[in-house]
Amino acid sequence: xxxxxxxxxxxxxxxxxxxxxxxxxxxxxxxxxxxxxxxxxxxxxxxxxxxxxxxxxxxxxxxxxxxxxxxxxxxxxxxxxxxxxxxxxxxxxxxxxxxxxxxxxxxxxxxxxxxxxxxxxxxxxxxxxxxxxxxxxxxxxxxxxxxxxxxxxxxxxxxxxxxxxxxxxxxxxxxxxxxxxxxxxxxxxxxxxxxxxxxxxxxxxxxxxxxxxxxxxxxxxxxxxxxxxxxxxxxxxxxxxxxxxxxxxxxxxxxxxxxxxxxxxxxxxxxxxxxxxxxxxxxxxxxxxxxxxxxxxxxxxxxxxxxxxxxxxxxxxxxxxxxxxxxxxxxxxxxxxxxxxxxxxxxxxxxxxxxxxxxxxxxxxxxxxxxxxxxxxxxxxxxxxxxxxxxxxxxxxxxxxxxxxxxxxxxxxxxxxxxxxxxxxxxxxxxxxxxxxxxxxxxxxxxxxxxxxxxxxxxxxxxxxxxxxxxxxxxxxxxxxxxxxxxxxxxxxxxxxxxxxxxxxxxxxxxxxxxxxxxxxxxxxxxxxxxxxxxxxxxxxxxxxxxxxxxxxxxxxxxxxxxxxxxxxxxxxxxxxxxxxxxxxxxxxxxxxxxxxxxxxxxxxxxxxxxxxxxxxxxxxxxxxxxxxxx
Numbered sequence: 001x002x003x004x005x006x007x008x009x010x011x012x013x014x015x016x017x018x019x020x021x022x023x024x025x026x027x028x029x030x031x032x033x034x035x036x037x038x039x040x041x042x043x044x045x046x047x048x049x050x051x052x053x054x055x056x057x058x059x060x061x062x063x064x065x066x067x068x069x070x071x072x073x074x075x076x077x078x079x080x081x082x083x084x085x086x087x088x089x090x091x092x093x094x095x096x097x098x099x100x101x102x103x104x105x106x107x108x109x110x111x112x113x114x115x116x117x118x119x120x121x122x123x124x125x126x127x128x129x130x131x132x133x134x135x136x137x138x139x140x141x142x143x144x145x146x147x148x149x150x151x152x153x154x155x156x157x158x159x160x161x162x163x164x165x166x167x168x169x170x171x172x173x174x175x176x177x178x179x180x181x182x183x184x185x186x187x188x189x190x191x192x193x194x195x196x197x198x199x200x201x202x203x204x205x206x207x208x209x210x211x212x213x214x215x216x217x218x219x220x221x222x223x224x225x226x227x228x229x230x231x232x233x234x235x236x237x238x239x240x241x242x243x244x245x246x247x248x249x250x251x252x253x254x255x256x257x258x259x260x261x262x263x264x265x266x267x268x269x270x271x272x273x274x275x276x277x278x279x280x281x282x283x284x285x286x287x288x289x290x291x292x293x294x295x296x297x298x299x300x301x302x303x304x305x306x307x308x309x310x311x312x313x314x315x316x317x318x319x320x321x322x323x324x325x326x327x328x329x330x331x332x333x334x335x336x337x338x339x340x341x342x343x344x345x346x347x348x349x350x351x352x353x354x355x356x357x358x359x360x361x362x363x364x365x366x367x368x369x370x371x372x373x374x375x376x377x378x379x380x381x382x383x384x385x386x387x388x389x390x391x392x393x394x395x396x397x398x399x400x401x402x403x404x405x406x407x408x409x410x411x412x413x414x415x416x417x418x419x420x421x422x423x424x425x426x427x428x429x430x431x432x433x434x435x436x437x438x439x440x441x442x443x444x445x446x447x448x449x450x451x452x453x454x455x456x457x458x459x460x461x462x463x464x465x466x467x468x469x470x471x472x473x474x475x476x477x478x479x480x481x482x483x484x485x486x487x488x489x490x491x492x493x494x495x496x497x498x499x500x501x502x503x504x505x506x507x508x509x510x511x512x513x514x515x516x517x518x519x520x521x522x523x524x525x526x527x528x529x530x531x532x533x534x535x536x537x538x539x540x541x542x543x544x545x546x547x548x549x550x551x552x553x554x555x556x557x558x559x560x561x562x563x564x565x566x567x568x569x570x571x572x573x574x575x576x577x578x579x580x581x582x583x584x585x586x587x588x589x590x591x592x593x594x595x596x597x598x599x600x601x602x603x604x605x606x607x608x609x610x611x612x613x614x615x616x617x618x619x620x621x622x623x624x625x626x627x628x629x630x631x
Contacts, residue, residue: 020070020527020554020556021556021593022036022067024554024591024593024629024631025039025067025554025589025591027609027629028571028589028590028591028609028627028628028629029589029625029627031609031610031611031627032611032625032627034625036067038585038625039066039067039550039552039587039589040064040065040066040550041063041064041521041523041550042584042585043063043064045580045584046493046521048580049430049493049521050430050436051428051429051430051434051436051438051465051466051493052436052438052466052493053435053436053437053438054194054383054384054437054438055438055466056097056098056099056384056438056440056441056466056468057099058096058097058098058099058441058468059424059438059439059441059466059467059468059495062468062495062497062523063493063495063523066523066525066550066552069495069497069499069525069527070499070527073470073472073497073499073527074499076443076445076470076472077445077447077472077474077499077501079093080388080390080445080447080472081392081447081474084363084365084390084391084392084447085337085339085363085365085392086214087210087211087213087214087309087311087335087337087361087363088105088207088210088211088214090335090361090363090388090390091203091206091207091210091333091335091359091361092104092105092203092207093388094355094359094360094361094386094387094388094441095203095204095206095207095359095386097386097441098199098203098359098381098384098385098386098440098441099199099384100199100200100202100203100204101200102200102203102204102207104204104207104208104211105207105211110207110208110211111147111151111208111211111212111215114147114150114151114154114212115147125142125143125146125150126145126146126149126150126153126234127142127145127146128142128146130232132145132232133145133226133241137224138223138224138225138226140219140222140223140224141223141224141225141241141259144215144216144220144223144259145216145239145257145259147212147215147216148209148212148213148216148257148280149234149236149239151208151209151212152236152256152276152278153236157205157208158201158202158204158205158208159201159202159204159205159206159208159209159277159278159307160205160276160277161198161201161205162197162198162199162201162202162205163197163198163202163277163305163306164198165196165197165198166193166196166197166305168272168277168305168306169272169274171189171193171305172272172304172305173296173297174186174189175189175190175193175304175305175330175331176296176297176298176304176323176324176330178190179324179330179350179356179382180323180324180349180350187433187435190357191435193331193357194357194384197305197331197357199357199358199384202332202333202358203333203359206307206333206359209278209280209307209309210309210335213280213282213309213311214311216259216282217282217311217313220259220261220282220284220313221261221262221284221285221313223261225241225242225243225244225259225261226241226243227243228243229241229242229243229247231255234256234275235275236256236275236276237254237255237256237257237273237274237275237276237278237279238251238253238255238256238257239255239256239257239258239259240255240257240258240259241259242258242259242260242261242263242265243260243261243263244261244262244263245263246263246264246265246266246286247260247263247265247266248265248266248268249265249266249267249268249269250268250269251268251269251271252270252271253271253272253273253274254269254270254271254272254273254279254300254308255269255273255279256273256275256276256278256279256280257278257279257280257281257282258280258281258282258283259282260281260282260283260284260286261284261285262283262284262285262286263285263286264286264287264288264315265283265286265288265289266288266289266291267281267288267289267290267291267300268291268292268293269290269291269292269299269300270292270293270294270297270298270299270300271294271297271298272297272298272304272305272306273306277303277305277306277307277332278306278307278308278309279303279306279307279308279309280307280308280309280310280311281300281309281310281311281312282310282311282313283310283311283312283313283315284313284314285313285314285315286314286315287315287316287317287318287341288312288315288317288318289317289318289320290310290317290318290319290320290321290326291320291321292320292321292322292325293322294322295322295323297324298323298324298325298328298334299321299322299323299324299325299326299347299351300319300321300325300326300336301319301321301325301326301327301328301334301335301336301362302321302323302324302325302326302327302328302329302330302334302350302351303324303328303329303330303332303333303334303358304324304330304331304332305330305331305332306332306333307329307332307333307334307335308332308333308334308335309334309335309336309337310335310336310337310338311337311339312336312337312338312339312341313339313340314339314340314341315340315341316341316342316343316367317338317341317343317344318343318344318346319336319343319344319345319346319347320346320347321346321347321348321351322347322348323347323348323349323350323351324349324350324351325347325350325351326345326347326351326352326353326362327351327352327353327354327360327361327362327363327387327388327389328350328351328352328353328354328355328360328387329354329355329356329358329359329360329385330350330355330356330357330358330385331356331357331358332358332359333358333359333360334354334355334358334359334360334361335359335360335361335362335363336361336362336363337361337363338363338364338365339365339366340365340366340367341366341367342367342368342369342394343364343367343369343370344369344370344372345362345369345370345371345372345373346372346373347372347373347374347377348373348374348375349373349374349375349376349377350376350377350380351373351376351377352371352373352377352378352379352389353377353378353379353380353387353388353389353390353442353443353444354376354377354378354379354380354381354382354385354387354442355380355381355382355385355386355387355440356381356382356383356384356385356440357382357383357384357385358384358385359385359386359387359388360380360385360386360387360388361387361388361390362378362388362389362390363388363390363391363392364390364391364392364394365392365393366392366393366394367393367394368394368395368396368449369391369394369396369397370396370397370399371389371396371397371398371399372399372401373399373400373401373420374400374401374406374407374416375400375401375407375416375417375418375419375420376419376420376425377389377400377419377420378398378400378420378421378422378444379420379421379422379423379442379443379444379445379469379470379471380419380420380423380424380425380442381423381424381425381439381440381441381442381443381467381468381469382425382426382427382439382440383426383427383437383438383439383440384440385440385441386440386441386442386443387440387441387442387443388443388445389421389422389443389444389445390444390445390446390447391445391446391447391449392447392448393447393448393449394449395449395450395451395476396446396449396451396452397451397452397454398420398421398444398451398452398453398454398455399454399455400416400418400420400421400454400455400456400459401416401418401456402415402416402418402454402455402456402483409456409457409458409484411457411484411485411511411512412457412483412484412511415456415457415483415484415511416456416457417456417457417458418455418456418457418458418459418482419458419459420455420458420459421444421453421455421459421460421461421471422442422443422444422459422460422461422462422469422470422471422472422498423442423458423459423461423462423463423464423467423469424439424440424441424442424462424463424464424467424468424469424470424494424495425439425440425442425458425463425464425465425467425469426438426439426440426464426465426466426467426494427439427465428464428465428492436465437465438465438466438467439463439464439465439466439467439468439494440467440468441467441468441469441470442467442468442469442470443469443470443471443472444460444461444470444471444472445471445472445473445474446472446473446474446476447474447475448474448475448476449475449476450476450477450478450503451473451476451478451479452478452479452480452481453471453478453479453480453481453482454481454482455481455482455483455486456482456483456484457482457483457484457485457486458484458485458486458490459482459483459485459486460480460482460486460487460488460498461486461487461488461489461496461497461498461499461526462485462486462488462489462490462496463490463491463494463495463496463497463522464485464490464491464492464494465492465493465494466493466494467494467495468494468495468497469490469494469495469496469497470496470497470498470499471488471497471498471499472498472499472500472501473499473500473501473503473505474501474502475501475502475503476502476503477503477504477505477531478500478503478505478506479505479506479508480505480506480507480508481508481510482508482509482510482514483509483510483511484509484510484511484512484513484514485512485513485514485519486509486513486514487507487509487514487515487516487526488514488515488516488517488524488525488526488527489513489514489515489516489517489518489519489522489524489526489541489551490518490519490522490523490524491513491518491519491520491522491549492519492520492521492522493520493521493522494522494523495522495523495524495525496518496522496523496524496525497523497524497525497526497527498516498525498526498527499527499529500527500528500529500531501529501530502529502530502531503530503531504531504532504533504558505528505531505533505534506533506534506535506536507533507534507535507536507537508536509536509537509538509541510536510538511538512538512539512540512541512566513540513541513544513546514537514538514540514541515535515537515541515542515553516541516542516543516544516551516552516553516554517540517541517542517543517544517545517546517549517551517588518544518545518546518549518550518551519540519546519547519549520546520547520548520549521548521549522549522550523549523550523552524544524549524550524551524552525552526542526543526552526553526554527554527556528554528555528556528558529556529557530556530557530558531557531558532558532559532560532595533555533558533560533561534560534561534563535560535561535562535563535564536563537562537563537564537565537569538564538565538566538569539565539566539567539568539569540566540567540568540569540572540574541564541566541569542562542564542569542570542571542590543569543570543571543572543588543589543590543591543628544568544569544571544572544573544588545572545573545574545575545586545587545588545589545624545625545626546568546573546574546586547574547575547576547581547586548575548576548581548584548585548586549586549587550586550587550588550589551572551573551587551588551589552587552589553570553571553589553590553591554591554592554593555591555592555593556593556594557593557594557595558594558595559595559596559597559598560592560595560597560598561597561598562597562598562599562600562601563600564599564600564601568588568612568615568626569590569601570590570599570601570604570612570628571588571589571590571610571612571626571627571628572588572612572626573586573587573588573612573615573624573625573626574586574615574624575615575621575623575624577619577621582623583623584623585623585624585625586623586624586625587625587626588612588625588626588627589625589627589628590627590628590629591628591629592629592630592631593631594631597630604628604630605630606630607630607631608628608629608630609627609628609629610627610628610629611626611627612626612627612628613626614626
């Protein structure tokens with residue numbers, strides 16, 4: 001374990017030295033004759049609404065047991081801290097969150113048969129049989145290429161077999177348009193593909209490819225490379241060997257594999273691979289540019305019905321793309337691993353750790369980075385998709401565009417629906433054709449650094465329609481700014497969760513439903529573990545439940561400032577008295593565990609328990625539970 005990881009784990013441990021005091025929840029709930037165990041949804045009643053095709057087990061676990069989230073928030077942060085630099089571990093972790101429980105390295109070496117195969121006869125290694133890179137000088141480089149090609153050349157390999165029942169080249173364009181251009185005419189096509197792709201084989205094969213690429217990247221800087229760039233044509237695609245100079249790679253059809261030993265390189269690549277559904281780049285060092293300008297096809301690190309990988313080991317890099325790039329998988333797996341440097345990421349949609357019916361990972365280990373997107377990015381999971389945006393260290397900036405209006409929300413036309421920065425999202429169609437799809441898992445995790453987060457609606461730990469969105473921040477003085485359905489909130493049968501472990505942080509939500517608020521059978525959970533924090537909160541926030549939703553706010557410690565406006569906050573609830581809902585609970589729970597706190601709302605103060613007013617004081621609803629406590 002490296003010294004940096006040990007330091008990070010020490011920071012996380014120090015932020016959680018004291019276990020979460022759930023007895024404070026019991027004290028608050030005791031005012032209305034209940035305990036923390038009562039804070040949950042009636043799953044049987046919920047089931048009558050339906051609309052949860054492809055509902056994920058990972059989501060269901062928390063929807064049934066809301067107070068499990070802090071434990072798993074801690075576990076996720078610890079796992080991402082140690083695995084941020086491991087492409088194999090991150091692909092496997094994302095796969096398990098979408099009900100693909102494949103653990104290829106659990107028993108033995110999953111690549112053992114391929115490594116043995118290289119030395120056997122008559123199946124000689126690829127480079128040997130083609131008389132490539134001859135001589136002992138290039139032996140290490142040959143071995144790395146041969147291992148990757150051995151997997152790809154196996155017709156029984158899991159990743160290839162995962163797509164055997166679909167016509168990839170015929171339908172890639174329609175699949176791309178469905179998600180990027182919201183072309184609803186392809187609804188039935190997407191549903192059909194979801195029954196034909198073998199997701200377990202896809203994830204298992206992707207784990208093996210990730211491991212082979214990880215081994216290729218490991219110590220690649222110590223391999224000898226030819227002085228001149230070379231291109232090797234194979235039945236599965238082009239293999240390109242670069243130089244230590246300033247190489248430019250410009251391809252309309254992505255090569256199968258590019259290995260580059262260093263230099264300030266430029267990659268101009270868009271499109272889908274032919275031959276084998278993989279394109280991969282491993283770059284050892286240099287201040288590189290990864291440019292994808294085509295708006296009609298995936299970019300670098302983006303895959304539709306395939307896998308696309310970038311491993312960049314060092315340098316201040318610039319990633320610029322339009323759509324489906326920078327760690328995005330749609331019916332596939334897309335990964336970008338950037339190990340070191342001050343990096344800039346820019347994209348429109350489906351990027352920077354984004355997935356639908358697949359896995360998308362962006363993992364950046366060190367450096368002060370900036371990430372800019374329009375929407376559907378920075379830890380975004382659509383149906384049966386897990387998007388992970390992981391950043392280990394540095395003072396990072398995350399921006400989902402909200403000054404240029406291009407996707408105005410239904411809640412307000414003045415701001416964009418961002419769907420970014422830890423968002424899970426599904427397709428609601430109960431009012432259309434009834435073909436609703438449960439959503440996916442979107443996680444943004446920044447382990448340490450003084451970070452800034454900015455977005456519009458649906459952002460920063462937000463869920464919509466049987467989906468889970470999660471934002472985890474390990475340490476640092478952070479600044480959060482967003483609008484509506486944000487900061488551990490969400491709507492319609494979902495989960496939004498934000499967990500900040502340490503630092504003096506500022507949270508600013510400008511309009512509604514934020515900072516631990518849930519609407520319509522949604523759990524909104526905000527968990528602040530330490531620091532002197534400042535909150536600027538609108539109505540239905542700081543533990544606000546709306547229309548049979550659950551809102552939970554817990555600030556563990558610190559001298560905090562609560563600036564509030566509007567109603568139903570600081571533990572507020574507004575139920576919908578209609579049909580069966582009239583007999584189902586709405587919960588709003590506010591807990592502050594300690595410190596000298598300041599409130600602009602004069603009805604609450606330090607050392608006080610309270611029951612918030614009913615939404616209709618003339619007709620009190622016994623199923624509205626709105627409580628608070630400041631220890």
